[in-house]
Amino acid sequence: MASEIKDQAFGICIGPKMATALTDPWRSRILMELSGRPMSPSQFLEQVGGGDITEIARYFRQLADWGYLEVIEERLGRRRGASIERIYKVVRGAHLDTSTWEGLPRFQRDVVSDSILGSYFNRVSEAVAAGTFDQEVDRHLSWDGVVLDQGAWKELGSELDDILHWLLTLEDEADNRLTEVGGERISTIVSLAAFRSPQPPDVIWDAPRRRAGGDNSTEKLITIEMAKAMRNRWRSRILMELNARPLSPSMFVEEIGGSPSYVARCFRELAEWGYIRIVVEKPGGRHGGGVERIYRNTQRAYFDTKTWSELPPLLRSEFSNSVLGSYVARVAEAIKAGTFDAETDRHLSWIPLMLDRQAWIEVSVRLDEVLDRLPELQANSLNEHKGPIDTLIPTTVGLASFRSPLPEEC
Numbered sequence: 001m002a003s004e005i006k007d008q009a010f011g012i013c014i015g016p017k018m019a020t021a022l023t024d025p026w027r028s029r030i031l032m033e034l035s036g037r038p039m040s041p042s043q044f045l046e047q048v049g050g051g052d053i054t055e056i057a058r059y060f061r062q063l064a065d066w067g068y069l070e071v072i073e074e075r076l077g078r079r080r081g082a083s084i085e086r087i088y089k090v091v092r093g094a095h096l097d098t099s100t101w102e103g104l105p106r107f108q109r110d111v112v113s114d115s116i117l118g119s120y121f122n123r124v125s126e127a128v129a130a131g132t133f134d135q136e137v138d139r140h141l142s143w144d145g146v147v148l149d150q151g152a153w154k155e156l157g158s159e160l161d162d163i164l165h166w167l168l169t170l171e172d173e174a175d176n177r178l179t180e181v182g183g184e185r186i187s188t189i190v191s192l193a194a195f196r197s198p199q200p201p202d203v204i205w206d207a208p209r210r211r212a213g214g215d216n217s218t219e220k221l222i223t224i225e226m227a228k229a230m231r232n233r234w235r236s237r238i239l240m241e242l243n244a245r246p247l248s249p250s251m252f253v254e255e256i257g258g259s260p261s262y263v264a265r266c267f268r269e270l271a272e273w274g275y276i277r278i279v280v281e282k283p284g285g286r287h288g289g290g291v292e293r294i295y296r297n298t299q300r301a302y303f304d305t306k307t308w309s310e311l312p313p314l315l316r317s318e319f320s321n322s323v324l325g326s327y328v329a330r331v332a333e334a335i336k337a338g339t340f341d342a343e344t345d346r347h348l349s350w351i352p353l354m355l356d357r358q359a360w361i362e363v364s365v366r367l368d369e370v371l372d373r374l375p376e377l378q379a380n381s382l383n384e385h386k387g388p389i390d391t392l393i394p395t396t397v398g399l400a401s402f403r404s405p406l407p408e409e410c
Contacts, residue, residue: 224310
């Protein structure tokens with residue numbers, strides 16, 4: 001599975017020598033950031049931070065000399081005494097094929113991953129700050145954990161690769177329709193990820209989850225009334241974190257934060273409402289106190305489309321923040337444990353698109369289909385796998401499509 005220096009990629013497939021140059025932390029991050037919008041070196045520093053303006057400007061010039069960037073505008077610098085400010089844009093992607101990617105040292109693969117993740121989370125932050133992230137009630141935001149055998153892992157990776165290529169075709173089709181009949185242009189970010197999780201496979205397998213075949217017996221619909229009761233950010237975050245692994249209130253506080261007494265109360269309330277249950281009781285507690293109660297979800301909480309669309313924007317934002325926070329935590333755990341890039345064919349990409357309403361809907365449907373297929377992939381893996389469960393691949397899958405602010409709105 002290929003990895004992209006420039007996330008929308010599909011440009012020149014580069015060799016090992018150029019790959020080494022492009023996987024420099026600053027060069028790769030510049031390519032990632034400029035995939036979303038044109039920038040000058042000084043604008044890059046303002047948005048990303050760190051670095052020296054002279055050094056960053058040199059990297060911009062090098063990338064232009066190598067044919068990856070081009071100057072599209074020159075204007076008087078904004079700072080007193082500044083010289084000409086040059087605005088650059090990406091003109092071609094730097095595409096690493098699988099053999100080149102596998103041949104890179106691990107630290108260089110980590111640099112590429114850091115650049116993709118850093119620029120993606122910048123796009124998320126911009127959309128949240130601008131109020132566009134939850135502007136569309138049918139935006140897609142999900143992550144899930146599954147255990148896969150090698151066949152299912154490769155099948156999932158191929159499907160995500162296919163979607164990434166399909167998105168560019170979809171954008172062209174949308175552009176043709178917009179040119180011919182007009183309509184609203186929707187600035188969109190789509191992200192796709194599948195990487196090895198640090199949790200043991202049996203921990204992920206034991207979590208309540210969607211079932212193959214459309215069986216939703218392990219899912220619990222959140223009504224509008226219950227959503228209002230759960231609007232507190234700690235309750236919704238607890239639900240998301242318990243999707244990944246069992247936790248006690250004290251473990252949650254150590255990892256995520258919050259007041260110990262208040263978080264413990266939120267755990268008890270969620271248990272009373274039937275969303276979580278105690279799976280282990282340990283005497284002595286984490287710090288020599290009373291009994292430590294470890295909880296796990298009893299059912300996966302979910303919103304149907306009608307309920308979600310009827311929620312006030314503030315409530316939707318609060319639940320989105322919980323999903324985002326828990327997904328970022330999964331990424332951070334995997335990076336810290338060294339599993340994020342452990343598989344050379346992991347998938348990590350994001351792409352900015354300009355879509356019409358029809359294409360926007362098609363993206364949402366396609367991502368929903370991937371999410372709905374994960375239980376089937378896991379079930380097939382368990383049926384066909386002959387070895388112990390701990391030899392399967394614990395996998396986190398993250399999918400998102402959301403409206404992004406236009407460059408002038410950022």
